[in-house]
Amino acid sequence: MRYMGEFEGKARLTIKLQSPFTGTQSSASASVLEDGRIDLDLYDFSDEAQSSMGNDVAWIWRIETAHKPRLLALLEERTGTPIRDDQAMLNAFAQHFRHVHAIRDWLKEKGIPYEEKFDSWA
Numbered sequence: 001m002r003y004m005g006e007f008e009g010k011a012r013l014t015i016k017l018q019s020p021f022t023g024t025q026s027s028a029s030a031s032v033l034e035d036g037r038i039d040l041d042l043y044d045f046s047d048e049a050q051s052s053m054g055n056d057v058a059w060i061w062r063i064e065t066a067h068k069p070r071l072l073a074l075l076e077e078r079t080g081t082p083i084r085d086d087q088a089m090l091n092a093f094a095q096h097f098r099h100v101h102a103i104r105d106w107l108k109e110k111g112i113p114y115e116e117k118f119d120s121w122a
Helices: 047-053 065-079 086-096 100-110
Strands: 011-017 026-033 038-044 057-063 115-119
Touching (some): 026 086, 026 100, 057 065, 065 100
Antiparallel strands (some): 026 038
């Protein structure tokens, strides 16, 4: 796991995802970066995050561009619909997974490598 300061990249496309946490004190999204990499993120700014970790926290799971063709093929298999571009991929994430952790778990199950980053000062 790496810390946020070591992660760079500017989003080209972004879609809001469901957070696995209840309430309105967290947010999640999926983005395609300008260089084609994919980021999934989860920000928790709840009282629980404050009390257990001492601050707001964030996680980012990054998928390198080299793994994108396999990810798209598996996503097409899961959804039963063609994934022709990055926006269709992001839409499929939002429509076919309960929340961002479900996407992360699916990536792990399918053996799609990702890098995880954590920031305890989000």
